[in-house]
Amino acid sequence: MNYHVLKLFYYVAITGSVTKASERLHISQPAISAQIRKFERENHILLFEIKGKRMVLTPLGKRLIEPLEKFFAMGDQVQQIIEDYHKFPEGNLRIAGNYLATSILIPRWASLFKQSFPEVNIQITTTNSHGVMGKLNNFEADVAIYSDMEFPSHNTGVFEHRELYRDEYIFVVSSHHPIANQQVSFEEVMSEAFIMREEGSAARERLVRLCEERSVQQPTIGLQFNGVNEVIQAVIAGYGISYVSALLAKPYLDQGTLAKIAVEKNVVSKHSIWMGYRKKELQESYMQSFITLVMKQLSIK
Numbered sequence: 369m370n371y372h373v374l375k376l377f378y379y380v381a382i383t384g385s386v387t388k389a390s391e392r393l394h395i396s397q398p399a400i401s402a403q404i405r406k407f408e409r410e411n412h413i414l415l416f417e418i419k420g421k422r423m424v425l426t427p428l429g430k431r432l433i434e435p436l437e438k439f440f441a442m443g444d445q446v447q448q449i450i451e452d453y454h455k456f457p458e459g460n461l462r463i464a465g466n467y468l469a470t471s472i473l474i475p476r477w478a479s480l481f482k483q484s485f486p487e488v489n490i491q492i493t494t495t496n497s498h499g500v501m502g503k504l505n506n507f508e509a510d511v512a513i514y515s516d517m518e519f520p521s522h523n524t525g526v527f528e529h530r531e532l533y534r535d536e537y538i539f540v541v542s543s544h545h546p547i548a549n550q551q552v553s554f555e556e557v558m559s560e561a562f563i564m565r566e567e568g569s570a571a572r573e574r575l576v577r578l579c580e581e582r583s584v585q586q587p588t589i590g591l592q593f594n595g596v597n598e599v600i601q602a603v604i605a606g607y608g609i610s611y612v613s614a615l616l617a618k619p620y621l622d623q624g625t626l627a628k629i630a631v632e633k634n635v636v637s638k639h640s641i642w643m644g645y646r647k648k649e650l651q652e653s654y655m656q657s658f659i660t661l662v663m664k665q666l667s668i669k
Contacts, residue, residue: 463478
């Protein structure tokens with residue numbers, strides 16, 4: 369069996385295009401396409417169909433995804449274990465979190481874990497929720513903490529996802545802003561300048577969805593930052609509105625440096641904070657210990 373071409377097929381399938389697979393694998397697009405076509409001819413099968421401008425998996429192609437995912441996951445895990453052994457003989461725990469998670473949740477959990485497992489090296493990466501999911505799916509993270517996103521269906525055989533918190537997004541301004549603590553219409557809020565995270569952040573996607581649901585033009589993004597703390601500091605300074613997690617905004621609301629805007633028609637967008645990780649049989653024991661610690665901490669609150 370040609371495992372190399374199966375890997376090419378797998379990455380085309382999960383990324384949705386030869387172009388994206390080529391970028392990830394650093395193999396030319398023509399080479400990928402030619403090898404997959406050759407494999408199909410040799411085995412008298414068809415893995416993809418062309419519908420319009422899209423490549424669509426055939427029923428056989430869909431059946432291959434889950435077993436291939438498990439196969440390559442095991443291979444990647446073996447390779448990672450070997451690499452980690454040389455770098456960190458006692459273990460390496462890679463945690464990826466969105467900005468909310470690494471600002472509020474992960475520091476405490478990592479500190480408590482380190483007290484029980486001082487020999488385990490902990491690496492924490494911060495990115496938006498799309499980036500966090502990407503690191504988990506690409507086996508660049510062992511544990512992912514992120515705001516709720518759609519789970520890729522092809523990962524159900526390898527990963528588990530567990531809800532940690534339920535939260536909501538709220539509109540906030542500086543406590544000195546003219547509409548601080550006021551009740552205004554959704555349209556009026558959208559007419560103001562906004563300070564937001566980059567595209568791909570969960571809060572920005574939710575804001576866009578709210579506008580689409582209400583057929584209201586999206587607001588002007590006056591300032592954009594790649595970190596949520598930067599967003600909040602800019603709002604506190606007095607320019608514009610932002611749409612942020614209530615959990616993240618609470619300390620600033622309590623201090624009086626931020627104020628909430630009450631939007632008419634009860635515009636509320638709930639969201640959840642999730643933890644994703646490989647299934648137990650694909651984890652090192654200390655990874656499961658970290659997950660158990662997180663769940664225990666949540667049960668205490």
